[in-house]
Amino acid sequence: MKLNTTINGIKKTYEIQPNELLLDFLRREGYWGVKRGCETGDCGSCTVLVEGKAVASCVMLAAQVEGRSVVTIEGLGTTQHPHPLQQSFVEAGATQCGFCNPGMIIAAAELLTSNPKPSQKEIAEALDGNLCRCTGYVKQIEAVQRAAEKISTSGEKP
Amino acid sequence: MLKNLKNFYYPNQVKEVTKILADHGGKAAIVAGGTILSRIDSPKTEVAVDITRCGLSFIKEERDGLHIGATTTFQELYKSPIVQQFAHGMVSKASGLVSTRLIRNAGTVGGSIVYSYSYNNMPPAFLALDAKVLIVDKSEERWVDFSEFSKKHGTLIVGETGLLKEILVPSKTKNWRSSYLKFARSYSDWEAQIIVATALGFQDETCENARVVVGAIVQRPVRVVEAENEILGDRPDTKSFERAAEIVCENVSPMVDWRSSKDYRKEVLKVLVKRSLLECNKF
Numbered sequence: 470m471k472l473n474t475t476i477n478g479i480k481k482t483y484e485i486q487p488n489e490l491l492l493d494f495l496r497r498e499g500y501w502g503v504k505r506g507c508e509t510g511d512c513g514s515c516t517v518l519v520e521g522k523a524v525a526s527c528v529m530l531a532a533q534v535e536g537r538s539v540v541t542i543e544g545l546g547t548t549q550h551p552h553p554l555q556q557s558f559v560e561a562g563a564t565q566c567g568f569c570n571p572g573m574i575i576a577a578a579e580l581l582t583s584n585p586k587p588s589q590k591e592i593a594e595a596l597d598g599n600l601c602r603c604t605g606y607v608k609q610i611e612a613v614q615r616a617a618e619k620i621s622t623s624g625e626k627p
Numbered sequence: 628m629l630k631n632l633k634n635f636y637y638p639n640q641v642k643e644v645t646k647i648l649a650d651h652g653g654k655a656a657i658v659a660g661g662t663i664l665s666r667i668d669s670p671k672t673e674v675a676v677d678i679t680r681c682g683l684s685f686i687k688e689e690r691d692g693l694h695i696g697a698t699t700t701f702q703e704l705y706k707s708p709i710v711q712q713f714a715h716g717m718v719s720k721a722s723g724l725v726s727t728r729l730i731r732n733a734g735t736v737g738g739s740i741v742y743s744y745s746y747n748n749m750p751p752a753f754l755a756l757d758a759k760v761l762i763v764d765k766s767e768e769r770w771v772d773f774s775e776f777s778k779k780h781g782t783l784i785v786g787e788t789g790l791l792k793e794i795l796v797p798s799k800t801k802n803w804r805s806s807y808l809k810f811a812r813s814y815s816d817w818e819a820q821i822i823v824a825t826a827l828g829f830q831d832e833t834c835e836n837a838r839v840v841v842g843a844i845v846q847r848p849v850r851v852v853e854a855e856n857e858i859l860g861d862r863p864d865t866k867s868f869e870r871a872a873e874i875v876c877e878n879v880s881p882m883v884d885w886r887s888s889k890d891y892r893k894e895v896l897k898v899l900v901k902r903s904l905l906e907c908n909k910f
Contacts, residue, residue: 488629513729522732528662532635597815598727
């Protein structure tokens with residue numbers, strides 16, 4: 470079947486299987502920043518934004534994003550122009566193996582659009598679906614706070 | 628999963644949904660959040676009907692109570708000021724304890740009621756608040772008391788060609804004091820081991836309405852009326868709550884699995900029921 474969707478701002482028509490998971494579809498189309506972790510909706514490494522909401526793409530069918538917008542980590546920023554969250558994750562040392570980072574950053578991006586000055590507790594709650602086996606989450610929370618400050622200082626859109 | 632799925636429909640109105648369901652009988656599956664359908668093995672499903680474009684995401688307080696559309700997400704319920712105020716926020720609390728933010732952003736209240744796994748958060752809350760659900764089947768609508776969901780699985784109540792449209796929490800419960808407790812390995816655990824939902828309606832110092840609901844530890848959420856009777860009347864106190872908790876344990880036979888034993892669950896259940904009732908009484 471045909472799927473009409475906008476991924477990272479680019480509107481296109483794709484050919485998909487009706488039972489294909491959003492995760493599988495995105496990775497097949499080259500969005501490898503969307504990671505395959507648990508495939509049960511528990512770890513958050515597959516997090517993407519659908520219509521601005523952070524969701525686990527492994528428990529969503531690709532067909533559900535018909536006519537909708539999807540943002541993956543690739544769409545947030547680039548190596549040359551990283552998003553403040555991506556930059557902050559680097560600066561805060563919030564990366565060990567890095568596998569959880571794309572999902573965490575996407576979830577944090579949703580948080581900052583509705584809550585530009587989140588507390589630690591609010592960050593922890595917003596990221597409660599993103600597991601990290603390497604760190605103790607301290608640096609990720611710090612990174613989000615850093616990014617929030619950068620965004621509010623620069624006036625940039627989160 | 629869904630290996631025989633051939634087609635996806637995107638209707639814009641409820642009447643289109645009911646036509647598709649009627650045309651395809653038991654071979655059509657409804658999709659809202661997709662968090663359940665994407666994971667189940669359903670060989671008979673040949674078509675999927677995405678109902679998220681049919682105007683069923685709403686939260687409205689009207690004279691008869693709180694109306695919640697079936698495709699309202701858990702996160703929307705959790706954060707809604709209207710829902711936070713109603714019945715001291717029982718429905719908001721229950722929604723906020725569903726799994727994680729990622730699941731709450733996608734999963735819907737309707738899905739939680741229809742695909743009624745024993746550990747689902749929402750049914751005990753709605754049972755404790757005497758809720759009703761509106762089901763449309765072909766062109767006929769009917770209201771169903773939530774007590775029916777204590778007797779049968781949600782899919783059997785809605786039927787193969789039915790659609791759950793909305794939930795009504797009656798206005799009489801608006802000022803009820805409530806408590807909702809979920810016992811699981813962690814906050815983000817999909818599968819609660821025990822859910823206790825209690826609500827007390829007072830007229831001055833007299834408790835005129837009491838609801839003691841237990842979920843997850845049993846196949847379907849149940850009201851323990853014998854425990855409720857213990858609380859009704861003048862100034863229920865800690866002793867009556869303790870007795871109510873004992874009565875719950877006498878009347879409920881816990882489901883048991885590898886996660887914890889029957890004795891452990893009963894012990895925790897007794898503590899949670901008392902704690903929940905004390906929390907209700909705090910207001």
